[in-house]
Each structure stands twice: as structure tokens, then as C-alpha cells.
Amino acid sequence: xxxxxxxxxxxxxxxxxxxxxxxxxxxxxxxxxxxxxxxxxxxxxxxxxxxxxxxxxxxxxxxxxxxxxxxxxxxxxxxxxxxxxxxxxxxxxxxx
Amino acid sequence: xxxxxxxxxxxxxxxxxxxxxxxxxxxxxxxxxxxxxxxxxxxxxxxxxxxxxxxxxxxxxxxxxxxxxxxxxxxxxxxxxxxxxxxxxxxxxxxxxxxxxxxxxxxxxxxxxxxxxxxxxxxxxxxxxxxxxxxxxxxxxxxxxxxxxxxxxxxxxxxxxxxxxxxxxxxxxxxxxxxxxxxxxxxxxxxxxxxxxxxxxxxxxxxxxxxxxxxxxxxxxxxxxxxxxxxxxxxxxxxxxxxxxxxxxxxxxxxxxxxxxxxxxxxxxxxxxxxxxxxxxxxxxxxxxxxxxxxxxxxxxxxxxxxxxxxxxxxxxxxxxxxxxxxxxxxxxxxxxxxxxxxxxxxxxxxxxxxxxxxxxxxxxxxxxxxxxxxxxxxxxxxxxxxxxxxxxxxxxxxxxxxxxxxxxxxxxxxxxxxxxxxxxxxxxxxxxxxxxxxxxxxxxxxxxxxxxxxxxxxxxxxxxxxxxxxxxxxxxx
Numbered sequence: 001x002x003x004x005x006x007x008x009x010x011x012x013x014x015x016x017x018x019x020x021x022x023x024x025x026x027x028x029x030x031x032x033x034x035x036x037x038x039x040x041x042x043x044x045x046x047x048x049x050x051x052x053x054x055x056x057x058x059x060x061x062x063x064x065x066x067x068x069x070x071x072x073x074x075x076x077x078x079x080x081x082x083x084x085x086x087x088x089x090x091x092x093x094x095x096x
Numbered sequence: 097x098x099x100x101x102x103x104x105x106x107x108x109x110x111x112x113x114x115x116x117x118x119x120x121x122x123x124x125x126x127x128x129x130x131x132x133x134x135x136x137x138x139x140x141x142x143x144x145x146x147x148x149x150x151x152x153x154x155x156x157x158x159x160x161x162x163x164x165x166x167x168x169x170x171x172x173x174x175x176x177x178x179x180x181x182x183x184x185x186x187x188x189x190x191x192x193x194x195x196x197x198x199x200x201x202x203x204x205x206x207x208x209x210x211x212x213x214x215x216x217x218x219x220x221x222x223x224x225x226x227x228x229x230x231x232x233x234x235x236x237x238x239x240x241x242x243x244x245x246x247x248x249x250x251x252x253x254x255x256x257x258x259x260x261x262x263x264x265x266x267x268x269x270x271x272x273x274x275x276x277x278x279x280x281x282x283x284x285x286x287x288x289x290x291x292x293x294x295x296x297x298x299x300x301x302x303x304x305x306x307x308x309x310x311x312x313x314x315x316x317x318x319x320x321x322x323x324x325x326x327x328x329x330x331x332x333x334x335x336x337x338x339x340x341x342x343x344x345x346x347x348x349x350x351x352x353x354x355x356x357x358x359x360x361x362x363x364x365x366x367x368x369x370x371x372x373x374x375x376x377x378x379x380x381x382x383x384x385x386x387x388x389x390x391x392x393x394x395x396x397x398x399x400x401x402x403x404x405x406x407x408x409x410x411x412x413x414x415x416x417x418x419x420x421x422x423x424x425x426x427x428x429x430x431x432x433x434x435x436x437x438x439x440x441x442x443x444x445x446x447x448x449x450x451x452x453x454x455x456x457x458x459x460x461x462x463x464x465x466x467x468x469x470x471x472x473x474x475x476x477x478x479x480x481x482x483x484x485x486x487x488x489x490x491x492x493x494x495x496x497x498x499x500x501x502x503x504x505x506x507x508x509x510x511x512x513x514x515x516x517x518x519x520x521x522x523x524x525x526x527x528x529x530x531x532x533x534x535x536x537x538x539x540x541x542x543x544x545x546x547x548x549x550x551x552x553x554x555x556x557x558x559x560x561x562x563x564x565x566x567x568x569x570x571x572x573x574x
Binding site: 002007010011012013014015016017018019022026029030032033034036037039040041042043045048049050058059060061062073076077080081082083089091092093094 | 405
């Protein structure tokens with residue numbers, strides 16, 4: 001079971017504002033999910049190498065060059081932001 | 097003319113012989129939607145104008161005698177996690193309620209290039225997190241076989257619209273069973289392709305190392321026709337592979353086929369009737385000359401625990417992009433929120449924009465990745481995942497395919513599991529191991545339990561997708 005303080009701290013790390021009621025419910029829900037997940041401790045993984053060769057371990061790389069984008073698409077994307085100035089997106093102050 | 101039963105091939109033939117026009121076919125499906133949506137609620141958005149326009153273009157091509165694509169005039173529906181330029185794309189979430197897709201997902205470009213007609217976007221659990229579509233922020237989709245039951249999830253809208261005759265095929269996405277489980281519940285065919293077979297570009301990410309887009313349709317042949325259209329490498333998804341990686345054995349026969357049956361998928365929690373239906377299909381295969389043998393996948397007993405760490409961890413990182421700064425709902429627009437700084441833009445936007453299940457999974461993932469817990473949770477889960485992969489590799493040295501039930505039970509009642517997250521998670525117990533292993537798997541109708549479809553899951557080795565489809569076609573004929 002997680003403590004209330006732990007739930008509040010995780011919510012802060014996750015940038016989620018939770019209500020008092022949500023915190024309480026989260027404590028209960030996460031508690032029972034973590035109890036269930038703890039069954040993983042029964043598995044012996046001491047022999048497992050994480051870098052084992054995989055069928056899909058092939059890399060597809062491309063040159064690190066700028067690929068120009070359709071200006072219309074860029075405009076459409078920028079216009080979804082709540083505030084823009086020219087081609088920049090406006091944000092609230094970062095340091096307070 | 098009754099279009100509802102027509103397969104992709106029959107549609108192609110009919111158009112070529114001018115038995116009907118693409119617009120007639122499109123109008124038929126639009127009227128089906130109009131009639132049936134009141135009961136089923138599969139769609140979040142229907143693009144009547146766009147669909148008709150696309151159909152008209154196909155008809156013009158036919159008149160001019162131009163060459164048609166392999167899906168020309170075929171009306172389809174797209175899960176709302178996949179971007180279709182110009183249409184809203186919500187991923188079932190309030191946080192993206194007014195988000196309009198500025199470009200097409202690669203699979204959509206490929207469908208359109210072959211002439212498919214996009215009818216609309218289908219309902220889903222918010223950000224694909226759920227097994228019943230009840231976690232959609234907008235509506236509850238019902239199972240066409242029984243409107244008091246769920247269609248499964250998270251691609252429940254896609255499953256229900258195909259089963260209800262509202263589209264010829266649909267695209268879904270599958271991270272832990274989200275194509276196969278609704279295909280099973282709705283009595284249709286759904287393929288979760290090999291990881292890397294289909295580009296994920298333009299799919300709103302849930303857990304990137306597990307997500308795959310795949311087809312859902314009435315028949316295995318229809319699934320194959322769609323699958324062949326959407327596969328192949330894409331420079332916008334570095335995990336996508338060239339088409340020729342996918343093997344196909346056209347001579348595949350039931351006789352002499354080695355079928356593996358894992359006891360881990362037939363134990364506690366499996367409903368007797370579901371077990372009976374699946375075992376009867378396996379018996380039929382054996383009678384037709386397949387060699388059926390036991391295989392063991394011991395690490396799969398821990399797949400669900402492993403999945404809920406890996407998937408939620410990746411989700412907590414992926415969903416960080418919904419921050420109220422660039423798109424979607426933003427707390428800034430809400431005067432009452434009294435936002436003072438950027439931190440509050442993030443936390444208030446996300447606190448209001450996300451639903452309960454999404455919050456739960458973000459919290460779980462954030463916890464599993466947090467300092468002091470990373471080794472005990474995420475790394476441990478990655479190691480168990482490696483064991484699961486090894487289990488499948490070992491089994492596929494012995495057998496050609498593995499057969500299991502898709503879900504331990506048929507469609508459940510609306511509201512039955514919504515208040516108990518763990519109970520809901522258990523409906524994916526037979527599907528999550530496959531995503532963790534990265535291998536392809538398909539669900540197909542195998543029989544009925546009290547008026548509800550039971551799905552058979554066929555699992556194959558990596559990139560054997562077309563062979564799985566081939567076997568499904570053979571089983572359909574048994």
C-alpha cells in the first residue's frame with residue numbers, strides 16, 4: 001500500500017492535479033494493482049541477459065539531415081496551440 | 097442489392113463488371129450507419145461528405161477506364177487513435193476533443209492510395225487503455241450480438257462497426273489485445289501484426305514497444321487484403337520493416353501441420369464453454385491431419401503483471417506530450433483555473449483532461465520508473481519479458497503455430513467490470529503475452545456461447561503473419 005504522501009509525490013512527478021477524492025481512490029487502486037504485480041518477485045530472472053539477440057534488433061538509420069515539411073502542415077499544427085506569436089508557441093512563465 | 101455480406105474481392109469484381117457503383121456502395125454503408133448507430137454507437141465521427149467525394153472519384157476512374165487500387169471503393173472505418181487528415185482525432189479522450197489531424201498516418205496514406213473509402217472514426221477506450229470501450233470519454237459502444245454486452249476493447253468501435261455491418265473492414269491498434277479481444281467478442285477476424293510489420297507513424301502512442309496497427313474484418317481473406325496494403329517500411333517509423341521480411345507459404349496445408357497447445361492458456365479462469373469451443377476446433381484440425389502437441393510457455397503466467405509495468409511506464413512517458421501547450425485541451429483557456437505558471441498549465445490541463453483509467457496508468461508508470469523503484473519494477477519486467485520471448489522462440493522450434501482462446505470468456509455485461517481495474521485487466525490475460533513477445537497473432541470466430549461469439553487465437557513466429565492468415569482461411573473452410 002502506498003502512503004498518501006507517496007501518491008501526492010507521484011502525481012507531482014506525473015504533472016497531474018488530483019482532487020482529494022482522487023488521491024484516496026488512487027491509493028486504494030494502485031495498492032491492489034501493485035500487490036498483484038508483486039507476483040513478479042516469484043520469477044527467477046537471475047540468468048536473463050537483457051542484451052540478448054532479438055529478431056527485430058535490426059536498426060534502420062537515415063542521414064541526420066533536415067527534411068523540409070509542407071508549410072501548410074506546419075501552419076495547421078501551430079494553429080492548434082492555445083497561444084502563438086509568429087512561428088513560436090507562447091507559454092506561461094517557467095521560473096516563479 | 098445486399099451489400100452487407102460482400103467481401104473486398106466481391107466488391108472489386110462488382111465494380112469492375114459495373115454491377116454497382118462505388119457511390120451506391122458508399123450510400124448503402126452510410127444508410128446502414130444511420131440505421132444502426134442508435135443501438136451500437138460504434139462511431140465517434142462519420143464523414144458523410146468526404147466518403148461520398150472519395151466514392152465519386154472512384155466512379156470517375158471507372159468511367160475513364162483508369163486502373164483501380166486494390167481497395168478501390170471499399171468503405172472502411174478507422175480507430176480514433178489513427179490520424180486521418182482533416183478529421184478530428186480524439187483517441188477517446190477529452191484532452192483531444194477538438195484536435196484536428198494535420199496529416200495522415202502512413203497506413204491511411206496507403207489505404208487511400210489503394211482507393212479505400214473512409215467512412216469515419218470509431219470509438220475506443222481512452223488512449224487505448226481498456227478492454228471494453230467503456231473508458232471512452234464520449235460514449236459506450238454496444239456489442240451488435242447483444243446490446244447489453246460490451247464489444248471488447250480498446251478497438252471496440254472498430255469491432256462493433258464491422259460486426260454490425262456498418263463497414264467492410266476497420267483498422268484497430270493492439271498493445272495488449274486491443275484488436276484481438278474485440279474481434280473475439282464481436283465474432284470477426286482481427287490481426288495483431290508482427291511488431292515492425294506496420295508503420296506506427298500517425299498512431300497516437302500508448303506503449304511504443306508493443307503498439308501495432310492491424311486490420312479487422314469479416315473474413316481472413318479481407319484481413320489479408322488490408323494487411324498487404326498497410327505493411328512495409330516507412331522512414332518515419334524506424335521500427336518498421338520492408339515488406340519482404342514477411343514470409344508466406346502458399347502451400348500451407350492442415351495435413352502435417354504442427355500445432356502447439358500451451359497448458360498455461362487453458363487453466364484457472366477459463367470458462368468451460370469457451371474451452372469446449374476451442375478444443376473442438378483443435379480436434380477438427382487433428383482429424384484433418386494436423387499433429388497436435390503440448391507446448392509450455394511458463395513465463396506467460398506472469399505476462400499480465402509484466403505488461404502492466406512495461407505498458408504503463410511507456411505510457412507515462414508517451415502521454416507527457418499532452419501538456420496544454422501545443423494542442424488539445426489547455427487549462428490556459430479555462431478562466432476559472434487561475435493558472436499562474438507553466439507547472440500549473442501542465443498539472444491542471446492533465447488533471448482535467450484525462451479520465452480515471454488513464455490517470456491510473458500514468459501514475460503506475462511514473463511510480464515504476466521513479467528513482468529507487470526502477471530496478472525492482474521496470475528492469476524486472478524487462479527481464480521477465482525476455483523470458484517470455486525465449487518461451488515462444490523455444491516453442492516455435494517444435495511447432496508451426498500455437499492455438500489458444502483469445503479471451504477466457506465471451507463478451508461481458510456493460511458495467512460489470514468497470515469499477516474493478518484488476519478484473520478488467522484479466523480479460524487480456526491470453527493476449528498480452530503476444531505483444532510482449534512481439535510475434536503476430538490473429539483472433540477468428542470459432543463458435544458461440546449462448547449467442548455470443550468465442551474467438552480462437554492463432555499465434556505464429558515473427559513475420560509469419562501471412563501464414564497465420566493462410567491457416568485462418570483453412571480453418572474457416574473446416
